[in-house]
Amino acid sequence: MKLTAVKREDARVFNLPGRDWLHYIGPEINGAKNLTIGYSVFPADSAPEGHVHPTQEECIYIISGHGELVTPEGTATLEPGTCVYIPVGLHHQTISHGPGDLEMVTSFSPPVIPGSYEED
Secondary structure, eight states, X not given: OOOOOOOGXXXXXXXXXXXXXXXXXXXXXXXXXXXXXXXXXXXXXXXXXXXXXXXXXXXXXXXXXXXXXXXXTEEEEEOTTOEEEEOTTOOBEEEEOOSSOEEEEEEEESOOOTTTTSOO
C-alpha cells in the first residue's frame, strides 16, 4: 500500500440519480480496505429518491449549499460545516434547496460499490 493523492479532475465520476458522485478513495481506486471516500454534487432544487446502505455506515460533511437529509427518524438541516452520521440500514433522502448546488464529502465503512444501493 502506498500514499495516494487524487485530484478532482482524476476522480471517477458516477452519474447517479439526481446527483453526480466523484469517487476518490476505495478498494478499486487505491486498495483502501475499510472505507470509501467520495464527493456528491446535488443540483439546486433537486430531490432524488432516497435509498438505504444495507451494510455501510455513512458520514457526510457539507461543503456548500443548503438542504435537508430526510429519514424516518427525522430531518437534519444541511448547511456548510455540518456533519451527519447515517447508520447502517437507515433510509435517507437528500434534498437540495439551492440557490446553488449542495456539495458534500461522503465516507462509507465498510467500502461501498458506487450506485449499488440505488433502486431500479
